[in-house]
Amino acid sequence: MVICRNINKTYGEVVALRDINLHVRKGELFGLIGPDGAGKTSLFRILVTLILPDSGQARVNGLDVTTSLKEIRRSVGYMPGRFSLYQDLSVEENLKFFATVFNTSVEANYELIRDIYVQIEPFRKRRAGKLSGGMKQKLALCCALIHSPEILFLDEPTTGVDPVSRVEFWDMLDRLRQRGITIMVSTPYMDEASRCNRIALMRDGRALSVDTPENIRASFSRPLYALRSAGMYALLNDLRGYEGAHSCYAFGDAHHLTLGSEADGAEAELRSWLDRKGYADAQLSRIEPCIEDCFMELARQ
């Protein structure tokens, strides 16, 4: 459905995208995962024909983004980073307006948005500007879906939304995918990667890795340990000085430590070092990496 080949884009001296190569298959939920400034928005804007790439080719639904502007615009749904709603129009008016803009009616595609719309229907007379983040997000999604697009581009739909609403939102995307809609979504929250079929980890305009979340985690090559102890902050500083350490980051209630070598004695050596340093209580366990571990490891390279 989406193919990008060697996409480059610069704004003056700032490089927004460097040699992006990826493809999104039909019916897939594809995630662009990366912090602000990674180039996610620029890539979306190229794909929905709002900006032109400096070089490289991109096709959406088999159509070239530089030449088939009208055809692409007709078949995609797009939700920009800020929830692009008319703040002074009511929920209902926003939805109706976007329906007519896309030459359709709310009734014609109600089936598709029903699940989502019923949640905001009690507030249909309320102005969009008076809705909370979670509700605006739902309304914006309804508006992007109203013309039953074949492919949906959602730019950071969960940013600034609380964790509970975020989970609900991903559940909605799951149901849309089951209906056969191809979805491309971006997010700065690494933990949301697991909700996607495939992801591209992005940083500073580069795609660090494009694969399924499982494969990306499996390709993490170093031994990874979670450490817990009483004095967490002191432990973190000490671990940084440990010779065998490759990297060490705070990870919620534990520190994640990667070792420089996979050698058999490495773990035992770490244990005895901890004892010597006075962390006799330290709990050490070998763990599987999460996407955030992978991202930081890839970013180091």
Add this chain to the structure above:
Amino acid sequence: MNNVIETNQLTKRFGSFTAVNSISFSVGRGEIFGFLGANGAGKTTAMRMLCGLSVPTSGTARVAGFNVYNEQEKIKKSIGYMSQKFSLYADLRVWENIRLFGGIYGIHGKRLTEKTDELLDILDLRGERNTMVASLPLGWKQKLAFSVAIIHEPAIVFLDEPTGGVDPATRRQFWELIYQASARGITAFVTTHYMDEAEYCNRVSVMVDGKIEALDAPLALRQKYGAANMNEVFHGLARKAQRSDE
């Protein structure tokens, strides 16, 4: 005085709507206090009252020893504030921003020069002294904004989603700055949507429908609710919310 924030049945109503419903808690000196809650739970309103921007409907609260009803000006002098949305002027240079905010908080002359140098050293931004803030990477901006927010060594710094959208490595560096400030005795009052960050706090409160539903150290909360991490604790509590919106 060991508690820098003390509230007792603090309440804020807007018409018939009770945004903050009788919350009582205290935060100690140098503590890192996580202030969690879903959108619309009342976090922002509570924080505004503590910063002296909004007068409570009832209840009492003292911030840095000052009464939120009539000593707002004194409160403002003893707190720092940083949010994700606004913190620095993008069209001013790095040192101009430092000078501006230093000046706002009454640091002038030689002390300001020293402070500026010290701050740029700690952040490793010496080479970026004359850079426009707009062209700094987001992570650097946020770290700079934090350091500027505590340039006057306030009793408390309020951080409103300080790490939204920041890349994972920088996010962690940001938290180290919070730890360092806390070691110097500055209390950090933090809201965040990253649940792993809740674990970095000494204590965490979770607001649901305007009330504080849970308040304890992250470990104690996990044990109490039989949860593997703060994410589960939060979801368990926030799901109970009745009011869907503000």
Add this chain to the structure above:
Amino acid sequence: MRQLQSFIIKEFYHILRDSRTLMILLIMPIVQIMLFGYAITTDIKSTPTAVLDHSFNTETARMIEQLQASEYFELYGEVRSIDDVHLLFRQGKIRMAVIVSPTQEVQLLADATNPNEATSLVQYATAIINSSGMQPLAGVNVQLLYNPQLKGAYNFVPGIMGLLLILICAMMTSVGIVREKETGTMEVLLVSPMNPFYIVLAKATPYLLISLVNIATILLLSRYLLGVPMMGSVALVVGLALLYALVALCLGLLISTMVATQQAAMLISGIVLMLPVIMLSGMIFPIENMPWLLRVIAHIVPAKWFITAVKDVMIKGLTAAEIWHELSILTAMVLGLAAFSVKRFKIRL
């Protein structure tokens, strides 16, 4: 067509729900008419005037009576010598003097520290003296055409129309379009099958309508409150105003393609568009008295052509055929600006 219709409805919602701006837009013409009509009048009233009459006969007495009777002059009392006259001028007690020689030749002296006022005073006095049955002033035979009372209102009513239409059509249209860019809704609209031309058309329609209301308000107030005559056809004046409103809309559109924020749009339409209307359109300062560079610039100010044409129609009663020059220039401006800004209007970001 349904797209356009619903877009226009949406624009009306925006305007109606921002009631403060709407009130300003509707009340502004009334306030401006009142201000120019009463408060900031450029008309001359009760100018202290000395008369030095060496002839002293019935004819000069009648003339002095008529000067006294006019609202423009207030006789200062008797003066005996030319030295007295000069003294009074220096003391600022009079701004005008009428001196009649023993041979009944009349000389007018006016304080020209305010040259515009002095010119008007001389013209008024000349008119009164000539009509008083005295011998016409030697060498001067001034006849004031079309605006014999030299009413300022005749001048500023077209000026206010020129000002308001620019303000509403150009400023509001550009701000309206730029707002969609700022809030990000423009992104969604561009990525829809909607014809970008509709966006522009829909933005312009409500403001064109408000302009019509304003034109009607101004014309009614000026006719019935200020007593400005309507010698020519009302339809032609309204037509002219619509044509000029189109020029303003195109300017607004052009601005919206150049700026990224609402403030910038407002500043540009405020300073770049409104100042020339006030300064260079002939509304306040006569173009003929300007240095040549400003005169050249004045020629590209649409308001200049509009104001000239409206005056011609309202006050002189000229017909469409007689103002074809202004009509064709304004039409050319519409076409040129529209083509240019449509070309500049980006279908991408």
